[in-house]
Amino acid sequence: MAHGGGTWVSQNKRLPGTYVNFASAIRASATLSDRGIAAVPVALSWGPVGEVRQITNGDFQKNSFNLFGFDYTADEMLPLRELFLHATKAFVYRLGGSGHVDEDTDEIVNAAAAAACTYATAKYPGARGNDIRITITPDPDNTHYFIVRTLVGAREVDKQNVNRWCDLADNDWVNWIKSVTATETVDEEEVTVIRYIHFAQTPAQGETSVPDTETGKNYVTPAIPAAGIAGINLTGGADGENSAADHQAFLAAIESYAFNTMCCPSTNSGIISLYVANTKRVRDDLGKKYQLVAWQAAADYEGVIGLWSESHHDEITSAVADTALLYWLTGAEAGCLIKSTLTNSKYDGELTVDVSLSQSQLEEAMELGHFVFHNVNGEVRVLEDINTFVSVTKRKDTLFQMNQTIRVCDQIANDIAVLFNTIYLGKVPNNATGRAALWNDIYVYLQELERLEAIQNLNPDNILCAEGTEKRAVYVMIGGLNIVNAMSQLYMDVEIM
Numbered sequence: 001m002a003h004g005g006g007t008w009v010s011q012n013k014r015l016p017g018t019y020v021n022f023a024s025a026i027r028a029s030a031t032l033s034d035r036g037i038a039a040v041p042v043a044l045s046w047g048p049v050g051e052v053r054q055i056t057n058g059d060f061q062k063n064s065f066n067l068f069g070f071d072y073t074a075d076e077m078l079p080l081r082e083l084f085l086h087a088t089k090a091f092v093y094r095l096g097g098s099g100h101v102d103e104d105t106d107e108i109v110n111a112a113a114a115a116a117c118t119y120a121t122a123k124y125p126g127a128r129g130n131d132i133r134i135t136i137t138p139d140p141d142n143t144h145y146f147i148v149r150t151l152v153g154a155r156e157v158d159k160q161n162v163n164r165w166c167d168l169a170d171n172d173w174v175n176w177i178k179s180v181t182a183t184e185t186v187d188e189e190e191v192t193v194i195r196y197i198h199f200a201q202t203p204a205q206g207e208t209s210v211p212d213t214e215t216g217k218n219y220v221t222p223a224i225p226a227a228g229i230a231g232i233n234l235t236g237g238a239d240g241e242n243s244a245a246d247h248q249a250f251l252a253a254i255e256s257y258a259f260n261t262m263c264c265p266s267t268n269s270g271i272i273s274l275y276v277a278n279t280k281r282v283r284d285d286l287g288k289k290y291q292l293v294a295w296q297a298a299a300d301y302e303g304v305i306g307l308w309s310e311s312h313h314d315e316i317t318s319a320v321a322d323t324a325l326l327y328w329l330t331g332a333e334a335g336c337l338i339k340s341t342l343t344n345s346k347y348d349g350e351l352t353v354d355v356s357l358s359q360s361q362l363e364e365a366m367e368l369g370h371f372v373f374h375n376v377n378g379e380v381r382v383l384e385d386i387n388t389f390v391s392v393t394k395r396k397d398t399l400f401q402m403n404q405t406i407r408v409c410d411q412i413a414n415d416i417a418v419l420f421n422t423i424y425l426g427k428v429p430n431n432a433t434g435r436a437a438l439w440n441d442i443y444v445y446l447q448e449l450e451r452l453e454a455i456q457n458l459n460p461d462n463i464l465c466a467e468g469t470e471k472r473a474v475y476v477m478i479g480g481l482n483i484v485n486a487m488s489q490l491y492m493d494v495e496i497m
Contacts (some may be wrong), residue, residue, distance in 0.1 A: 036088030046128040087331035097240020112240030120174035129237030263330035264294040289410035342385035439465035
C-alpha cells in the first residue's frame with residue numbers, strides 16, 4: 001500500500017505519510033509606481049482615430065514617421081516634441097475630427113476625410129493623405145509584370161511587383177481599390193454591376209501565368225495602360241474639426257489607463273469645463289489620481305493645473321503651436337520626481353514664452369492659482385509649481401496648493417490601491433493576521449517614500465489598520481504624514497558687527 005503524501009490545508013489526513021507545504025517568507029509587497037506617464041489627445045493628420053496608443057520617448061524619437069506620418073522634426077510633431085522633453089511614456093489618442101452640424105442644412109461639415117484616387121484610398125483620414133502618390137511602371141526584367149510604388153512626398157514607403165492588380169496587398173499607407181460599382185442600363189433596366197480594375201497587358205499566348213482578364217469578370221474600361229502611370233496623387237484628405245464629442249470619446253477611452261498627468265489641448269471654455277468635471281469625477285468618485293493641465297482653468301481644485309502664460313513659435317504659425325506649451329507642462333509635471341518640484345525649472349522647449357508680467361502681477365497670479373513663467377536673468381523659468389486650489393481651510397491648507405504635495409498624495413493613493421487590489425482583495429482574510437500583513441506592507445512602502453525624501457519623520461505608531469464597520473471592510477489611518485516640500489523661499493537676517 002502506498003503511503004499518503006502531498007500538501008495539506010487541515011491536519012485531517014487518514015493515511016500515514018508526509019504532507020508538506022512550501023511558502024515564501026512574508027516580505028513587503030508594495031512598490032513605488034513609475035512616474036513620467038502622460039495621457040494626451042492630439043489633433044493629428046495621420047494615424048488611427050479613436051485609439052489609445054502607448055508611445056515611449058524612444059519610440060517617438062526613432063519611429064515618428066511610421067507612428068504619426070511625419071519625421072521627428074516636422075512642424076506637425078511640435079506638441080509631441082514638447083511633451084517628450086520630460087515625459088517617458090504617453091498614452092496618445094488621435095482626436096476624431098468629427099466636425100459639427102451646420103445649423104442651416106443639418107449636415108455634418110468640416111469632418112475628417114481620407115484622401116483617395118482611382119486606385120487607392122489613404123489608410124487613415126487626414127490631410128497627410130494628400131502627400132501620397134502612386135506610380136505604376138512596367139517591370140523591365142519581368143515581362144507582363146508591373147511595379148507599383150507608394151510614395152509619401154519623395155519617400156518610397158512600399159513597392160510591389162505584380163502580374164495582376166488584384167494581387168496587390170494593402171500597405172501601411174493605402175488600401176488598394178480592386179473594383180468599383182457602376183449603374184448600367186441592361187434591357188432598359190438600371191442594374192448595379194461590379195467592374196474590376198486590371199492591367200491592359202496580358203500574358204502572351206502559350207505562357208502559363210494567369211492573365212488579369214479572368215473569364216467571367218467585368219472589367220473597368222479603360223484598363224491601366226501597358227505603359228503604366230507616371231504618378232497620380234491622392235486628394236481630398238482633411239483633418240477635420242474636433243468637437244466636444246471627440247474629446248468625450250477620448251475621456252471615455254482613457255479612463256481605464258493609469259497615468260500621472262492629462263493634457264486638455266483646447267482653449268474652448270466648454271471643452272475645458274468638460275475635462276475639469278471629468279477629472280473631479282475620476283479622482284473623487286473612482287479614486288484614480290492624476291492631475292489635469294488645462295488652459296487658464298480656474299477650477300479651485302488641487303487636481304487641476306491652470307496654465308496662464310501665452311506662447312508662440314517663431315517659425316511655426318499653424319494651429320499646432322497654439323497649445324504646444326500645454327504639452328510641455330503636461331510632460332514636465334508627469335516626469336517630475338516624487339521628491340521634486342517644477343518651481344524655478346527652466347523652460348527648455350522650442351516656444352517663445354511671454355514673461356512680461358510685473359512683480360505685482362506675478363504675486364496676483366500666485367494668489368489666484370495661476371501657473372505662470374517669468375524671466376530670471378534672461379531665462380524662462382517656472383514661477384511656482386502650483387495648482388488651481390485657492391479655497392484654503394484648516395482641513396486643507398496651503399500645502400495642497402503645491403503640486404509637490406499632490407504628487408506625493410496621489411502616489412500614495414494610487415500605489416496603496418494597487419497593493420490592496422492585487423494582493424489582498426478577495427484573497428486575504430480580514431482578521432488580525434491579515435490586517436497586520438497589510439499594515440506591514442503600507443509601513444514598508446512609506447519607508448521607501450521617506451528614503452526618497454518625499455516624506456520625513458515617519459512614525460509607525462501613526463499608522464492604524466483596523467476592522468471597518470463591516471466584516472469585509474478594513475480601515476486604514478495614516479496620521480501626521482509629513483510631506484517634504486522643496487525650498488522656494490529664503491529669509492535671512494545678517495548682523496553687522
